[in-house]
Amino acid sequence: MATRVQHALEQLKTSGVRITPQRHAILDYLMESMSHPTADEIYRALEPKFPSMSVATVYNNLKMFMESGMVRELTYGDDSSRFDANVTDHYHVICEKCGKIEDFMYPSLESVEHEAELATGFKIKGLRMELYGVCQVCK
Numbered sequence: 001m002a003t004r005v006q007h008a009l010e011q012l013k014t015s016g017v018r019i020t021p022q023r024h025a026i027l028d029y030l031m032e033s034m035s036h037p038t039a040d041e042i043y044r045a046l047e048p049k050f051p052s053m054s055v056a057t058v059y060n061n062l063k064m065f066m067e068s069g070m071v072r073e074l075t076y077g078d079d080s081s082r083f084d085a086n087v088t089d090h091y092h093v094i095c096e097k098c099g100k101i102e103d104f105m106y107p108s109l110e111s112v113e114h115e116a117e118l119a120t121g122f123k124i125k126g127l128r129m130e131l132y133g134v135c136q137v138c139k
Contacts, residue, residue: 005031008070015068022046022053026061030071030085036092036101038080074101089127095135104131 005028009019017023025046030037037045043058062083065071074082074092082101091104113124 011070012068017064017068022050022057023061025050026058027065027070027085030065030083033085034103036074036082036084038082040080042083091127091129091131093131093133095138096132097134097138100135100137102135 008027013019026042029042029045039055039058039062043055046053062071066073069087072084072087074084086103093102093104113127117124
């Protein structure tokens with residue numbers, strides 16, 4: 001995991017972004033977290049280590065990571081935006097009770113994109129899919 005974070009930090013440096021300890025910590029937390037955290041959850045997790053950091057700092061850095069293509073904002077599930085540092089093609093399973101989101105990959109869904117191109121003539125650039133249910137903790 002550390003190499004993934006280092007690679008991301010190198011990418012940022014090359015585009016002229018200064019790597020602050022807070023930026024490093026936010027990116028590290030996102031890449032290690034499998035829970036698709038909200039900005040508030042990231043802030044609460046890092047606040048003990050960075051007492052002077054504000055929620056606005058977290059939001060501003062998340063925005064910059066999204067603009068750099070390193071983080072995706074997930075705007076489904078519960079009402080809060082959640083953030084995902086896994087920008088590879090994958091789908092999400094969302095708990096209707098607690099809002100927990102888990103990653104899911106099913107390679108043959110790529111054929112849906114191909115079929116959609118054939119049927120419509122569109123050039124498909126991506127597929128967003130979410131499945132809803134109840135997680136193991138909530139059932």
